[in-house]
Amino acid sequence: MTVVVGVGAGRGVSARAVLGLIEETLREAGLPASVVSELATVDSKAGEAGIVEAAARLGVPLRTYPARELARVAVPHPSERVRAAAGTPSVAEAAALVGGGELLVPKRVSGKGRVTCALARRRLLNVGHGYTGGETPEC
Template identity: 90%
Template sequence: MTVVVGVGAGRGVTAPAVLGLIEETLREAGLAASEVGELATVDAKAGEAGIVEAAARLGVPLRTYPARELALVAVPHPSAAVLAEAGTPSVAEAAALAGGGELLVPKRKSGEGRVTCAVARRRLLNVGHGYIAGETPEC
């Protein structure tokens, strides 16, 4: 299984804080770090060192989405505070779901609340001779 971990974080968050929440969340869901295909977040966090370093340590790409695109993703736990700060009612859940798929772990917050993450199963595409993880083509 390939999963996407959506990540939200406050400014200046450290990679150990991001990785700690991701690892705890995966472990509690019965998932391995090797199943993570990418980290995803909002464009405004593309240069956030803790998130960038966490993706590098996991050996996965960091994919970012515009806030306006994430705002269109239906999520179970929207937040007015996140909307005011980031321009979208969800970062972690929406980023995890943005490429399509099923939410496996809804938004979780770190103990101090500076990091959030959510996990989604990546949708598989039938390519004729098997399946690959990826986005569905635009119709």
């Protein structure tokens, strides 16, 4: 199994804060950090140093999506505050779902409320008789 971590964060958030919430969320879900295949967020956070550094420390790519694309994703915890700030009612959950497939852990918020994350299981893409996704399919 591989997991996409959707991340939302306030301006100037540290990599330590981002990683802290991700690690806590993975631990509580019983998952090792090695299952993380990418971090995903909204385009406007593409240059946010804390998110960029967190992806680098995890050794995974950072994928970003336009707010209008994230806004089309149905999520369990939309927020009008997030919509006003980011142009989409969800960053963490929507980004995880767009990049992943099945929501494993809904939006979690850090103690200080500056970071959010959500976990989604990455879909395996069937191609002909084979598959992609970098893991052995379960039979």
